[in-house]
Each structure stands twice: as structure tokens, then as C-alpha cells.
Amino acid sequence: MVLRDIASTPAHAYKASTDDLEAIFSTIAGSIISSISDAEVTDPLGPGFDIMPDAGGDPLFNADGQSVGVNFAAGEASYDALSKTISWNVGALSAPITVESQPYHYERLTYRIEINDEILDPSVARFTRNSDGSGTAAADGDFYRTNGTTTLTYKNAAGLAAAPMNFPIPVVNPIFLKVIKILQDADGNVITDPELSFAIRVRNDATNPEYDRTFNLKSGESVTTTDLRPAASYIASETLHPDYYVSYEINGSTGSSFSVIAPSGSPLMDSGQGDIELKVFNKKKIQPGSLTLTGSKTLLGRQLQQNEFTFRLYPANSSGDISxxxxxxxxxxxxxxxxxxxxLFTVAGTYYYLIKEVPGSEIGMTYDGSEYLITVTVTVVNGVMQPQITY
Incomplete structure (x- = not known):
């Protein structure tokens, strides 16, 4: 009680066993040596970013914003979910480090972040990246600030409030996936059908995917997702529609697969990979057309009987020869x-047929030996084969 009463603050009175002395002396040494005291850091997250759980899946802060993780060694940290701001009362700098042969003390707070759909809002500022990892505002930039202005306030060695210091704000290049549905008629013209929806699946493994999403899109619709996480190979597929062919383009090239490249380097830097644009085309299948060839038989001299005469149909060439x-x-x-x-016709073109009567054996009957060349021209009209006869 006496030590606590005479200490400058209750936190500066220590009661410990011999096993605790090294840690206590290190803290005291940090307070003596450090030119920074009463340090506080205010660290807001940037728009479009959230704090992730730690590597073990545990949250860093509870529902009340109090730290429950192990992402820092000294001081106290809290998180305001409404403003998405971490507040860290650092305390004494007691962790030793040597930089260019000079001894220093420091403290570090670490956490992981992930993007969310807020980053897709056009009002979120975009940047290009500088060599030091910071960004320069650019309307067509591919990078986004992970944090707002992160500020350190502290007292200097004389115990006076020093001018606040701002940390560099890192920028990152997240990889977005944009899926676009394009519906076409049989001639390749873009069409719409408000009643028709297609299920497009994107996954990173055929049997046990870590990423597996299905997007239900109608013609002309698109969706952009921010949740591509695993660095892996991905494959797109679609539930087939019986009236449409399906094809795929990835960033303008034919194909249905793509890869996400992992960050690398030290310090860790993103791969520089651009966004993924997946276009899924559905082209109307050409419907087959059909044609029935007909004729009539006239018999002179008596009543015609059913099934009395037989007629045959042959393929032919343009000269009328059986082919x-x-x-x-x-x-x-x-x-x-x-x-x-x-x-049935499934391919457009010109076709020739020959019709002829089969001579019978009835005595006194003169059979017609004429051969009739039929020309059929097949064209595609509104996605359907249309055969037209020419005699």
C-alpha cells in the first residue's frame, strides 16, 4: 500500500516474485529510456475493410469492443465497431530491438483485415501505389487504403505533449470477380429474356472446394464479388439450358478457368494481379425445320384404289441424278x-431430291416414267431452319 501511495500512478507500483523481476525491470527501463510516454494510437479502418479473426479463427475483440486476442503485448486496446476504429493506449515501450547497432524499445499491435462489399461503392477513393507502400489518389487507380489517418499522440522525454504523428497509410490491390450474363439469339445478337435465369457456379476445387458460389443471373445482369480469398485455380460452369449453347470468356479470352496468385515478398506484397471478369454467353440453338414432300396420282380409265401405286424418294444432285x-x-x-x-433439316443449305413412281406389272397399264427433281433451300429465320421448295 505504501508503494502504491507514493507511486506517480497505481500502475507504477509493483509487487512481484523473483520470477517477475526481469519483466518488471524491462518495463521500468522502457519508461526511463523511452522518449515516448503516455502514447496513444487511434487507428480507423478504411472503407471496405473489416477486422478478421486471428489465425486460429478467434475474434480479436469481443462484442463490447474489448480486446480478447493476443495481437499486442503492452497497453490496452479496444475497438469501436460503429466507427471501425481501434484505440490503443500503448503504455511504456519495453520490447527491446536493435536497429543499425542502436538499442531501442518498441511495441507492436498486429491484426488482419479483409475486404467487404462496401469497397464497391463508387465513392470509395482509389489510389496508385508509391514505392513506400503508400498511395496517391487516382480516379482510375487499382489500389484502396486499408486505413484512415492513423495517429500517434504522446509525451516527449520532457513530459510535454508532442505534435501528433501520422502513420503511413498502406494501400492494397484486392482482386474482384465480376460475373456477366450475356444472352444471344441464333445469329449472335444480344437479346433479353426477363423470365429466364441461369445458375453460374464458380469454385476452386471440383470435389472439396474451399470457395464455392452460385450466381443466378438473367440476361444483361452482372454481379461483382469481393470474397475471392484462396490463392488457387478456379473453374466456372453453368447449369445447361436445353435451348441454348454456353461459352465462357475470362478477361476477354475464351475459357472457363482462372487462377488467383498469392501475395509474396518481404514485406508481403500483393501479386499485382488484376480483377477477374467472367462473361458467360448463352447463344440460342438453331431449331431444326421439317418439310413434307407430297404429290398426287391420277389414274385414267378406272377407279383408283388405295395403295395401288408406289413412289420412291432419293437424294439427288442439281442435275437430277440419284446420288x-x-x-x-x-x-x-x-x-x-x-x-x-x-x-428434318438441321443445317442450312440447298438439298436436291428425286421422286419417281415404281412401275407395276398390271397388263394393259401404262405407268408414268417421269422423274421429278425437287430443290429445297434451307435458311435460318429467327433461329429456326426454314425449308423452301422449288420444283
Whole structure:
């Protein structure tokens, strides 16, 4: 009690065993040697950044903003979630360090941050990065400030309040993923369909992905995500629609996979990799068209009977010569009409067919030996094969 009463503050009175003396003497030495006392650091996070848990997944601050982590050795730290500001009463500088053969004392507070969707707000300032890791404001910059103005206030060796000091503000280049859905008609023209939605999946492993997200987008829609974390290879895929083909572009090149490169160096620097733009195209499939070739048979001299005459359909060339095996056979109805089964067309072009009657063996019957060349021109109209007949 006597020591506490005569100490300048209660914190400067010590009661300890021999095992504690080294730590106490180090703290006292730091107070004597240091030209900084009563140091306080105010450290606001930048817009678009949050504090992450420690490496073990434990929070650094509880719901009341009090530190529960092990991210600093001396003083007291708290966090105001509303302003996203860390306040650190440093206390005495007692951790020894040698810089260029000179002994110093210091303290360090460390924490990890991650980006959130607030960083996508156009009002968030952008920067280019300087050689010292700080940034210069630039509207087209790819870097963002991780912190606001971080300030140190303290008393100097004479016990007087010194001018506040600002720490350098680091900038980082986060990698965003932008997914864009583009819908096209069969001719490649961009179209919209407000009723049609596509499920686009992005993951970094086919069997046990650490990152696995599905984006449901309609034609003309896009989404930008800030949660690409693992440095890994990623693959994009889409639930197939029966009426559309699907293709992919990554940053303007055909493909459905991309990689995120890990930071490297000492001190750790981002890889300089740019953002990822994934375009997913859906092109309308050309619907097949069909055509039914028909004809009629006229019989002179008596009543025509059903199935009395047979007609055959062959592939041909433009000269009317048969160019392949028999395609179809059919017979006449009672009224003399006949028709072949519908012919399906899946490719545009010009096709030739030959129709001829099969001569019978009835005595006194003269059979028609005419051959009829049919020209079919197939074009694509509004995504559907349209066959047109020319005789």
C-alpha cells in the first residue's frame, strides 16, 4: 500500500516474485529510456475493410469492443465497431530491438483485415501505389487504403505533449470477380429474356472446394464479388439450358478457368494481379425445320384404289441424278394423294431430291416414267431452319 501511495500512478507500483523481476525491470527501463510516454494510437479502418479473426479463427475483440486476442503485448486496446476504429493506449515501450547497432524499445499491435462489399461503392477513393507502400489518389487507380489517418499522440522525454504523428497509410490491390450474363439469339445478337435465369457456379476445387458460389443471373445482369480469398485455380460452369449453347470468356479470352496468385515478398506484397471478369454467353440453338414432300396420282380409265401405286424418294444432285441410297417409299391414298414422312433439316443449305413412281406389272397399264427433281433451300429465320421448295 505504501508503494502504491507514493507511486506517480497505481500502475507504477509493483509487487512481484523473483520470477517477475526481469519483466518488471524491462518495463521500468522502457519508461526511463523511452522518449515516448503516455502514447496513444487511434487507428480507423478504411472503407471496405473489416477486422478478421486471428489465425486460429478467434475474434480479436469481443462484442463490447474489448480486446480478447493476443495481437499486442503492452497497453490496452479496444475497438469501436460503429466507427471501425481501434484505440490503443500503448503504455511504456519495453520490447527491446536493435536497429543499425542502436538499442531501442518498441511495441507492436498486429491484426488482419479483409475486404467487404462496401469497397464497391463508387465513392470509395482509389489510389496508385508509391514505392513506400503508400498511395496517391487516382480516379482510375487499382489500389484502396486499408486505413484512415492513423495517429500517434504522446509525451516527449520532457513530459510535454508532442505534435501528433501520422502513420503511413498502406494501400492494397484486392482482386474482384465480376460475373456477366450475356444472352444471344441464333445469329449472335444480344437479346433479353426477363423470365429466364441461369445458375453460374464458380469454385476452386471440383470435389472439396474451399470457395464455392452460385450466381443466378438473367440476361444483361452482372454481379461483382469481393470474397475471392484462396490463392488457387478456379473453374466456372453453368447449369445447361436445353435451348441454348454456353461459352465462357475470362478477361476477354475464351475459357472457363482462372487462377488467383498469392501475395509474396518481404514485406508481403500483393501479386499485382488484376480483377477477374467472367462473361458467360448463352447463344440460342438453331431449331431444326421439317418439310413434307407430297404429290398426287391420277389414274385414267378406272377407279383408283388405295395403295395401288408406289413412289420412291432419293437424294439427288442439281442435275437430277440419284446420288445415294433410297430414302423413303410411300403409296397413294384412295383419293390419289401421297406423302413422304417429314424430312428434318438441321443445317442450312440447298438439298436436291428425286421422286419417281415404281412401275407395276398390271397388263394393259401404262405407268408414268417421269422423274421429278425437287430443290429445297434451307435458311435460318429467327433461329429456326426454314425449308423452301422449288420444283
Amino acid at each position: 445415294g441410297a433410297l430414302l423413303q417409299s410411300t403409296q397413294n391414298a384412295a383419293d390419289g394423294s401421297f406423302s413422304f414422312a417429314p424430312i
